[in-house]
Amino acid sequence: MENKITIVNQKQEEEDVELVTYLNTKDNKNQYIVYTRNEKQPNGDIVIYISKLIEENKIKKIVEIKDEEEWKNVQTLLKEIANA
Numbered sequence: 001m002e003n004k005i006t007i008v009n010q011k012q013e014e015e016d017v018e019l020v021t022y023l024n025t026k027d028n029k030n031q032y033i034v035y036t037r038n039e040k041q042p043n044g045d046i047v048i049y050i051s052k053l054i055e056e057n058k059i060k061k062i063v064e065i066k067d068e069e070e071w072k073n074v075q076t077l078l079k080e081i082a083n084a
Helices: 068-082
Strands: 004-008 014-024 031-036 049-056 059-063
Touching (some): 004 031, 031 068
């Protein structure tokens, strides 16, 4: 995977990460980003992050998904991709 992008993290710092994919809700109201910093877990798996993607002043920023219902919707989107 070599699809580097720059995001503004929750500390308001620019960070280069590797894009896995974007997810859009069916109504196109929300967009999410699946990305990695290529960190490895002790078992060797790569850590994957999912965040809500918002745009402020033409700068894309990530926001933590805090709402349980929203998180369930994101999980559904991921399952649809996995089953496609």
